[in-house]
Amino acid sequence: MPSRGLFTPAPSKSANATNSSRCVETAARWLSEGKRLDMQGLADELGVSRATLFRHSGGREAVISKALWVLTERTLMAASQRWEAERPEGALHTLGTGRHFNAIVGRAPGLRRLLDDEPALAMRVLTDPRGRIQAGIVSFVEALLRRDMAEFGLVPLIGPDALAYALVRLGESFLYADVLAARTPDVETADRLQQALIEGIVHGGLTRTGATTHPRPSQLSGRGSLAGL
Numbered sequence: 001m002p003s004r005g006l007f008t009p010a011p012s013k014s015a016n017a018t019n020s021s022r023c024v025e026t027a028a029r030w031l032s033e034g035k036r037l038d039m040q041g042l043a044d045e046l047g048v049s050r051a052t053l054f055r056h057s058g059g060r061e062a063v064i065s066k067a068l069w070v071l072t073e074r075t076l077m078a079a080s081q082r083w084e085a086e087r088p089e090g091a092l093h094t095l096g097t098g099r100h101f102n103a104i105v106g107r108a109p110g111l112r113r114l115l116d117d118e119p120a121l122a123m124r125v126l127t128d129p130r131g132r133i134q135a136g137i138v139s140f141v142e143a144l145l146r147r148d149m150a151e152f153g154l155v156p157l158i159g160p161d162a163l164a165y166a167l168v169r170l171g172e173s174f175l176y177a178d179v180l181a182a183r184t185p186d187v188e189t190a191d192r193l194q195q196a197l198i199e200g201i202v203h204g205g206l207t208r209t210g211a212t213t214h215p216r217p218s219q220l221s222g223r224g225s226l227a228g229l
């Protein structure tokens with residue numbers, strides 16, 4: 001690959017963005033397939049030098065973080081689409097979407113391979129509150145909760161941002177139980193606990209005027225939870 005001389009224009013920002021996007025998409029495919037992310041191998045597949053790869057995309061952990069977020073976004077969208085295609089009238093958006101998301105994450109072989117091979121790195125990337133993955137999932141769940149509040153009168157006793165964070169953290173503790181507590185990952189228990197948390201908040205909810213809310217039973221259908229991928 002020819003080097004850039006003194007009078008050769010620097011790559012445009014759009015070109016850099018394209019190169020970074022190609023890198024992240026390729027890394028996402030590797031992780032999804034359960035392949036260990038090797039930066040030299042990635043550079044070779046992309047047809048660039050390792051130095052160029054680092055310049056456009058950052059170090060290995062940064063690439064893994066970006067790639068996992070791409071996979072997480074796709075999983076969130078797929079879970080939402082699946083639930084909306086089957087959601088009974090009046091059922092909450094949050095619960096059913098969460099159930100599908102957990103099911104996808106729980107059977108993702110590429111993610112399990114990463115957790116098995118590099119547990120410390122995987123948990124650091126997946127559960128860092130300052131990172132893009134946990135924060136992105138929390139934001140997605142908060143949007144679902146706000147939608148349920150607007151459409152179905154859901155009135156949580158705590159703010160939707162705090163509730164979303166609690167749902168995600170609770171889900172993480174069961175989806176990644178093998179890494180966090182040497183226990184078998186348990187999606188069904190995560191679903192039940194998330195359902196219980198939502199039901200408790202709904203049944204105990206108060207309107208702004210102090211009146212107890214009485215949600216329709218259909219609003220509680222579709223057990224589910226949301227957890228970090």
